[in-house]
Amino acid sequence: MKLIDSKTYKNLAKAYAGECQARTRYRFLHYAATQQGYKAIANIIKEIILQEFHHARMLYTFIQTASDEPIANINISSGYPFRQKWDFLENFKFSAQDENLEATKIYPEYAKIAQEEGFKDIAGLFNNLAQVESCHQSIFEQIYAQLSDGSLYKKPNKVKWKCLDCGYEAESKQAWKQCPLCQAEQGAVAIKIQQD
Numbered sequence: 265m266k267l268i269d270s271k272t273y274k275n276l277a278k279a280y281a282g283e284c285q286a287r288t289r290y291r292f293l294h295y296a297a298t299q300q301g302y303k304a305i306a307n308i309i310k311e312i313i314l315q316e317f318h319h320a321r322m323l324y325t326f327i328q329t330a331s332d333e334p335i336a337n338i339n340i341s342s343g344y345p346f347r348q349k350w351d352f353l354e355n356f357k358f359s360a361q362d363e364n365l366e367a368t369k370i371y372p373e374y375a376k377i378a379q380e381e382g383f384k385d386i387a388g389l390f391n392n393l394a395q396v397e398s399c400h401q402s403i404f405e406q407i408y409a410q411l412s413d414g415s416l417y418k419k420p421n422k423v424k425w426k427c428l429d430c431g432y433e434a435e436s437k438q439a440w441k442q443c444p445l446c447q448a449e450q451g452a453v454a455i456k457i458q459q460d
């Protein structure tokens with residue numbers, strides 16, 4: 265089967281649209297985090313934005329292998345999330361849910377179809393994407409949880425905090441409101457996120 269005649273071809277285009285939209289939604293979130301002074305959170309989101317860009321880039325690259333001629337148009341019909349209002353906290357929850365859908369349903373399904381249609385490399389791409397989206401889900405969930413319960417900069421035991429602006433470090437249960445060295449606001453203190 266030729267890629268251009270396959271379901272996988274359409275799935276690549278759908279996934280590409282999804283990645284581009286995710287990237288833009290996280291750009292909204294990054295904008296809000298920056299506006300509200302959550303510099304450390306903004307840094308984490310910035311990394312995810314770049315990762316979604318590379319996901320889109322790889323999907324686009326595979327689409328281009330379908331034809332030597334320029335591809336004028338690909339017609340797709342698919343649903344994409346538009347739930348986010350401008351609620352900073354809620355948007356982390358929605359983002360985690362969107363990532364979960366990609367990681368557990370959409371990409372595994374696309375990988376299965378690609379495998380059945382004989383596109384092993386593309387199946388591999390979808391499986392690899394699923395793995396990263398699951399990490400994104402975990403990061404968004406952790407940020408949501410810590411923002412919700414007030415534990416972002418307050419822990420039950422002493423931990424080491426670090427200012428992302430000047431590198432100052434100190435151990436305490438609660439992060440400083442203003443960095444004692446450079447006077448950066450609390451949002452510049454590196455947050456505690458488990459990344460595996």
Ligand SMILES: [Fe+2]
Binds near residue numbers: 319
């Ligand atoms: Fe992605």
Ligand SMILES: [Fe+2]
Binds near residue numbers: 316400
């Ligand atoms: Fe993602």
